Amino acid sequence: MRLTRAYVATALRTGDRMELPAAPAAHVARVLRARSGDSLVLFNGDGREYAARIESVSGTRVAISVGDSRPVDRESPIALTLLQCIPRGDRMDWIVQKATELGVHRIVPLLSERSVVKFSGRQAESKAAHWRAVAASACEQCGRNRLPTIETPLTLADFLGADPHTGERLVFDPDADDPAPAGTAPVSQQFAIGPEGGFAPDEIDALRAAGYRGLRLGPRILRADTAAVAALVWLQSRFGDLHGARQDR
Numbered sequence: 334m335r336l337t338r339a340y341v342a343t344a345l346r347t348g349d350r351m352e353l354p355a356a357p358a359a360h361v362a363r364v365l366r367a368r369s370g371d372s373l374v375l376f377n378g379d380g381r382e383y384a385a386r387i388e389s390v391s392g393t394r395v396a397i398s399v400g401d402s403r404p405v406d407r408e409s410p411i412a413l414t415l416l417q418c419i420p421r422g423d424r425m426d427w428i429v430q431k432a433t434e435l436g437v438h439r440i441v442p443l444l445s446e447r448s449v450v451k452f453s454g455r456q457a458e459s460k461a462a463h464w465r466a467v468a469a470s471a472c473e474q475c476g477r478n479r480l481p482t483i484e485t486p487l488t489l490a491d492f493l494g495a496d497p498h499t500g501e502r503l504v505f506d507p508d509a510d511d512p513a514p515a516g517t518a519p520v521s522q523q524f525a526i527g528p529e530g531g532f533a534p535d536e537i538d539a540l541r542a543a544g545y546r547g548l549r550l551g552p553r554i555l556r557a558d559t560a561a562v563a564a565l566v567w568l569q570s571r572f573g574d575l576h577g578a579r580q581d582r
């Protein structure tokens with residue numbers, strides 16, 4: 334049986350005793366009905382898994398002791414950055430969750446000309462914090478021991494004006510000519526997905542001028558959330574680690 338994994342945003346050392354943070358503690362105590370003596374796996378994003386033992390459960394408070402640790406790498410060989418124009422509703426949560434499962438390295442939530450959502454600076458920070466929690470939870474579920482970076486939302490224009498990326502750049506666009514580019518496996522790849530209404534023509538021009546290659550994903554128009562997942566699956570299966578063989582457990 335697979336052990337429960339819990340993310341804790343703190344340093345971990347063998348021999349430490351501590352209380353689990355509220356969210357994983359509630360899950361462990363209420364949903365899993367764990368008891369003292371049960372085992373679980375902790376990770377804090379440093380790339381290691383830490384064996385842990387539940388010492389006591391009292392209501393939703395769970396005290397644990399930290400055992401041995403080992404490095405476990407389930408990261409993609411390519412550093413994939415998803416530049417995602419934020420769709421409305423809670424679709425961005427879904428995109429963050431699925432992109433994390435699919436091994437994305439970094440997500441930059443973008444506000445573009447046709448974005449329906451608008452944020453103040455404070456809302457942008459709290460949205461980013463929420464999406465970081467979504468990503469941490471996805472890492473608990475999928476076995477990653479490093480969290481993707483989730484940037485604070487910004488406009489596409491501001492992002493392009495300050496972007497230092499030098500690797501491969503793609504913009505997924507239903508009107509692009511190129512159905513499937515040839516190329517060698519990139520070490521890092523950055524790719525942009527538009528909002529519900531797509532990128533405005535001047536945004537496509539700005540992306541092209543910044544070195545983004547247009548790429549079409551088949552003949553159908555995909556929803557923004559579907560497009561993000563389809564693009565990631567395509568990139569990971571072509572250049573990354575979606576090729577079937579299981580490396581470790």
Ligand code: SAM
Pocket residue numbers: 504505506507508525526527528529530531532548549550551552553554555556557560561
């Ligand atoms: N009418 C919009 C347009 O033509 O761009 C549709 C936008 S689509 C709902 C949202 C985003 O998903 C697009 O901006 C693009 O980034 C991506 N997308 C959807 N279908 C695609 C396809 N077939 N090829 C490449 N990208 C696609």
